[in-house]
Amino acid sequence: MEKKTRLEDFDFAGGEVLLFDKPYKWTSFDVVNKVRYKVKVKKVGHAGTLDPLATGLLILCTGKMTKQIQFIQAEEKEYIGQMVIGQTTPSHDLETEVENEQDISHITVENLHELLPRFTGKIQQIPPAHSAIKVNGKRAYSAARQGKEIKLDPREVEIRELEIINVDFPKVDFRMVCSKGTYVRSFVRDFGEALGAGAYMSALKRTRIGEYKLEDAYQLEEFIDIIQEQ
CATH class of the missing domain: 3.30.2350.10 (Pseudouridine synthase)
Incomplete structure (x- = not known):
């Protein structure tokens, strides 16, 4: 999955599947709340919890793509x-x-x-x-x-x-x-x-x-820098 690197490439209301490398000691909901605040879209959810002491791939869906959460959760x-x-x-x-x-x-x-x-x-x-x-x-x-x-x-x-x-x-x-x-x-x-x-x-x-890999994930600060670009 190719990472988008420009703000204009995203359509958060229309729906995005976003891959993150969850930081150590952050809850999955911490990441959801941070991203929701930054992208200014109410519908943001995660597709499978990671414990706070775990790191790695956390998938967030925004807008209309939140309908895909149950299918992503079912993947191995x-x-x-x-x-x-x-x-x-x-x-x-x-x-x-x-x-x-x-x-x-x-x-x-x-x-x-x-x-x-x-x-x-x-x-x-x-x-x-x-x-x-x-x-x-x-x-x-x-x-x-x-x-x-x-x-x-x-x-x-x-x-x-x-x-x-x-x-x-x-x-x-x-x-x-x-x-x-x-x-x-x-x-x-x-x-x-x-x-x-x-x-x-x-x-x-x-x-x-499933087919989503950690190597394609954003670091949280990397994603925020893209969203905040002028």
Whole structure:
């Protein structure tokens, strides 16, 4: 997807599909609100949330193209992630404090690769309690952050591709291609449990949604500079 570089090339009311590299610690709605304010169009929405501690491809649709959001959301996603094995956190990422440190000296690179088939294909996955799923009309993360017990039902997801791309114990880098609704944090939690050592996700970057690729995305400040050009 070729990036537009001049303000006159855009038609925000008529409809645009905009690719962004979401900044670290920004919520998806932070990006939506920033872009909505800059392009001065009310109808702006995102096609698939990224957690604040994740970076990478976030797709926004404006104007009449917001009708395409549901179709873009349904596309498969690709991620590059990093887990730390031998430790866990309540949120399964760096939102909460590290706990339960375990010895991992017995775990080998071969052990990691041997587990990959168990997590490839259609699997049952329990979403993390620290997620935006609604329970009794409220977001699960609201109750989880208050220390309340949250029970979420397992759901079927599909991990179509899964590979280990680098190992520097306790850090393990991986690439995943998965269906809509897959929680990478849940995969990391379950992978760590299968190793008998626990794990949490220390980094996550979304690199693709369907045919849309991160390499074609705007940096937020780059886009704002284009919009503000005279």
